[in-house]
Amino acid sequence: MTDRSLTDKAIIAGIGQTEFSKESGRSELQLASEASASAIADAGLSPEDIDGMVTFTLDTSDELQLIRCLGIPDIRWWSRTPHGGVGANTTMLHAVAAVASGAANNVLIWRAFNERSGNRFGQPTNQTTPPGWNWYLPFGLDTPAKIYSLTFQRYMDTYGITNEDFGRYSVVARKHAATNPNAWFYQRPITLQDHQDSRWIVEPILRLLDCCQESDGGVAIVVSAAERAPDLPHRAVRILGISDAHLQDGSVMFNYYLPDLAQYAECHRVASRLWEMTGLGPKDMDAVTIYENFTPIVFQQLEGYGFCQPGEARDYIKEGHIELGGTSPVNPHGGLLGEAYIHGVNNVIEGVRQIRGAAANQIEDAETVLVAGGRGGMILGRD
Amino acid sequence: MPNIIPPIPEADDRYFWDGVAAEKLLLQRCASCHTLRQPPTPMCGACHSLDWDTQESSGRGEIYSWIRSFHPSQPDALPRIVVLVDLEEGVRIVSNLRDIDHTEVRNGMAVELCFVEEDGVKLPQFRPRGGAAQ
Numbered sequence: 020m021t022d023r024s025l026t027d028k029a030i031i032a033g034i035g036q037t038e039f040s041k042e043s044g045r046s047e048l049q050l051a052s053e054a055s056a057s058a059i060a061d062a063g064l065s066p067e068d069i070d071g072m073v074t075f076t077l078d079t080s081d082e083l084q085l086i087r088c089l090g091i092p093d094i095r096w097w098s099r100t101p102h103g104g105v106g107a108n109t110t111m112l113h114a115v116a117a118v119a120s121g122a123a124n125n126v127l128i129w130r131a132f133n134e135r136s137g138n139r140f141g142q143p144t145n146q147t148t149p150p151g152w153n154w155y156l157p158f159g160l161d162t163p164a165k166i167y168s169l170t171f172q173r174y175m176d177t178y179g180i181t182n183e184d185f186g187r188y189s190v191v192a193r194k195h196a197a198t199n200p201n202a203w204f205y206q207r208p209i210t211l212q213d214h215q216d217s218r219w220i221v222e223p224i225l226r227l228l229d230c231c232q233e234s235d236g237g238v239a240i241v242v243s244a245a246e247r248a249p250d251l252p253h254r255a256v257r258i259l260g261i262s263d264a265h266l267q268d269g270s271v272m273f274n275y276y277l278p279d280l281a282q283y284a285e286c287h288r289v290a291s292r293l294w295e296m297t298g299l300g301p302k303d304m305d306a307v308t309i310y311e312n313f314t315p316i317v318f319q320q321l322e323g324y325g326f327c328q329p330g331e332a333r334d335y336i337k338e339g340h341i342e343l344g345g346t347s348p349v350n351p352h353g354g355l356l357g358e359a360y361i362h363g364v365n366n367v368i369e370g371v372r373q374i375r376g377a378a379a380n381q382i383e384d385a386e387t388v389l390v391a392g393g394r395g396g397m398i399l400g401r402d
Numbered sequence: 403m404p405n406i407i408p409p410i411p412e413a414d415d416r417y418f419w420d421g422v423a424a425e426k427l428l429l430q431r432c433a434s435c436h437t438l439r440q441p442p443t444p445m446c447g448a449c450h451s452l453d454w455d456t457q458e459s460s461g462r463g464e465i466y467s468w469i470r471s472f473h474p475s476q477p478d479a480l481p482r483i484v485v486l487v488d489l490e491e492g493v494r495i496v497s498n499l500r501d502i503d504h505t506e507v508r509n510g511m512a513v514e515l516c517f518v519e520e521d522g523v524k525l526p527q528f529r530p531r532g533g534a535a536q
Contacts, residue, residue, distance in 0.1 A: 145407060153409035153419075154441050157525055158496050159471040159482045161407070169486055169496075173467040176509050222470040222481075222504070267447065275486055276440075276494055280467065 025112075026296050028119035030248050030402070031256040033062025033241035034368045039203055039359030042136040043235035050131035050237030051080040052088040058239035059089070063252040064125060069241070071096040071123025073110045075130055075362065077103065085129070096123040102271045103140075104310055104355075105393025107363030112261050112395060114242035124244055130364045131237030139233050140360075155273055163312060166272045168224040170280045171315040175224065177281035178330030182223060185314040186214035187336050189228045189356060192311070195343065196353025199379035203232060204357045229314040231355035238364045240371075248402050256374045259387070260296035261397035264288035271394070283316070286323030289396045293389075294325075297398050301326045305385040306373045307341075307349045308366035310392045311356060317349065320391045343380055347389075351380040363392055370399045406521040414442050417456055425517045427526050428456040429491060440493040461515025462531065463489040470504045487513060487528055501529040 035057025037043070037050050059066060069091050072082050076099045086094060096117050100109040107130070114126035134140055143161035144152065160166050174180065193209045196202035209228060217227040248255035264285045268276045277284050294300050301324055311317045318332035326347060327335040335341070341349035352358045352369040359365055372378040373385040386401040411419040421428035430442040434451035445452055466486040483499040485507075499507060500518065512531040517524055 146410075151441070153411070153415055154496055156407045157409050157523060158498050159484050160496065165469060165471050165484065168469045169467050169484065172469055173486075173509070176467070219472070222472075224469060273496075275496065280486075 023296060025115050025119055025261055027257055027259055028245055029115040029242050029258045030245050031240060031258065031371050031399070032125070032243040032247060032251055033058040033060070033064065034371050035059070035061055035239045036361075036365070036368060037131070037237045039201065039234050039236040039361065039365070040135075041203070041233075041235060043133055047078075047131050047133055047137070047237075048080045048084055048088065050133070050235070051078070051085055051129050051239070054131055054237035054239040055085065055089055055127055055129050058127065058129075058241050061253075062125070062241040062243065063250065064241065066090040067092050068125050069127045070094060071114065071117050071126035073098050073100065073113045073117075073126060073128045075099060075103070075106070075110065076101050078130055078132070080129070080131060096126075104312055104360075104363035105271060106395060107310065108261070108367070108390060108392035108395030108397055109263055110364070111240070111242065111258070111367060111397055112263055114240075115258055115261050118242055118244045126242045127239060128242065128364070129237065129239040130362050132362070133235045134360065134362075135233040135235050137235075141230070141233055160273075163272065164220045164225055164230060167313055167316070168221040170274055171224050171313070173280040174282075174315055174319060178333070180318070180330075180333055182226060182229070183211065183215060184333040184336075185229050185318070186211050186226070188311075188314045188317050188341075189214050191336070191342055192350055192354045192356040195351050195380055196357025199352050199358060201379060202353040202358040203234065204353060224315070225313055228356075231312050231360045234359040234361060236359055236361050238361045238368055240364070240367060254375050255402040256371045257400040257402055259299070259398040259400040260293045261395075262289050262292040262296065263395040264292070265394060282329055283319040283323050283393070285394045286320050286391070286396075289394065290324040293396055293398055299387065299398060301347065303387050304347045304389045305387050306351055306370070306382045307347050307389045307391060308352075308369050309349055309354065310363045310366060311350070311354050314356070316393065320393070321349075324389065324391060343382070348382055351378060351382060366390060366392065367397075374399050374401050406523040406525070408523045414444055418442070421456070421458075422517065422524055422526055427459040427461055427515055429459050429489075429493060430454050431457045438491055438493050440495055457491065459489050459491055459515065463487040463513055463528070465499065465507065465509050465511045465513060466494060467509060468499060468507050483507060485513075485528060498525070498527050499529065500527050
């Protein structure tokens with residue numbers, strides 16, 4: 020049975036961000052405050068209108084400290100969502116659920132960190148805490164690049180994909196970033212040769228230019244009830260469908276125990292739910308943003324959402340379908356490789372900008388955008 | 403040499419590391435429905451039994467996937483081959499593959515268990531079944 024309880028119940032009313040850098044020079048709470056104040060103003064709201072909050076469990080800013088900064092007098096609902104970037108869209112799902120149920124009217128989502136100048140995610144873990152790491156760290160799986168690569172290798176081997184194939188996505192991401200002034204790699208495109216000349220991070224899977232950036236910055240989003248759409252100072256962005264998928268025997272990082280690792284099972288499940296919720300399909304998407312900690316996960320998600328068949332993302336990318344002017348441009352802002360790595364939430368903001376007609380690399384008449392976030396996804400539509 | 407980070411055994415996996423010390427690869431098995439669970443869980447997801455024992459693995463399996471792992475902050479350290487092994491008992495486990503050049507590694511390759519102590523840490527490891535691959 021199709022569950023439509025969260026279909027078209029909420030809108031994205033406001034977005035905000037700081038600059039994206041490698042050294043912000045200020046606290047994570049300050050980044051969170053700046054991005055949040057900007058999103059609330061963008062939504063045409065006052066601090067007293069915000070009555071719900073969601074962030075990642077990993078975010079260091081305390082809710083009560085943040086509402087002191089923002090002058091929000093009273094919060095009646097909040098939550099945090101587990102895990103990292105492939106769970107970024109879960110924050111949105113919580114906000115939509117809160118708005119649809121009436122638990123809150125206007126929910127502030129934020130994610131802010133000094134992930135390059137402070138705690139770098141790409142650096143190795145050096146102690147087996149929490150204990151679940153006993154199965155991995157003693158054997159050398161101490162960075163996200165290595166951890167994810169054990170599944171990427173199976174994808175490559177199953178379909179005969181090479182690292183050069185992955186490089187074609189990097190070239191597109193950097194090409195898109197090159198014309199986005201908001202991107203760290205603005206005006207710095209790369210060639211496939213540059214990609215192939217970059218050093219191995221995990222042989223024979225990932226080179227340096229297959230990896231997302233480490234970035235400093237903050238982003239924020241305000242989700243409101245759909246009825247508020249006419250009151251906004253700008254075009255409302257409708258959340259047409261949204262869902263997560265977390266499977267038994269799955270794992271966020273160490274996703275080694277499902278039978279077939281060549282395909283991204285959670286992504287397939289989210290995709291089928293979203294298409295069912297909205298009655299839409301891949302051909303209806305004017306643009307797509309895809310969470311990419313590493314290039315292979317773009318291939319897996321293109322296949323998971325049915326933009327092409329399993330194993331065919333290589334050809335789909337090579338044929339130019341994901342580029343500006345292509346069938347369904349992917350990450351027009353440059354994605355997490357080209358723009359910045361704000362834990363995937365900047366990919367939601369790009370989706371909003373595309374629908375509003377306010378993106379740096381605007382897709383003409385973009386009405387429907389898929390935000391694919393690994394284990395969660397959503398479809399945004401024009402009001 | 404690689405700098406091996408030791409496991410810190412805890413309530414739900416201590417049997418495994420005790421087994422490693424005795425050079426046995428022990429798989430957690432539900433005492434009620436006999437489902438194998440790797441990694442272990444305190445409750446059986448198939449029947450909710452809290453009772454479990456262990457089954458010693460034959461140590462035979464096949465490579466499901468593999469990578470070559472360099473230590474990111476010690477560029478001179480010897481890279482290790484990290485593998486997912488499908489054990490013939492039907493569960494998958496993370497380990498390392500030894501006694502083979504990385505250019506020879508293939509998914510589906512038959513491997514067998516061995517135990518190696520390095521940097522004072524004993525770990526279950528795998529090598530090509532029937533000796534080094536040629």
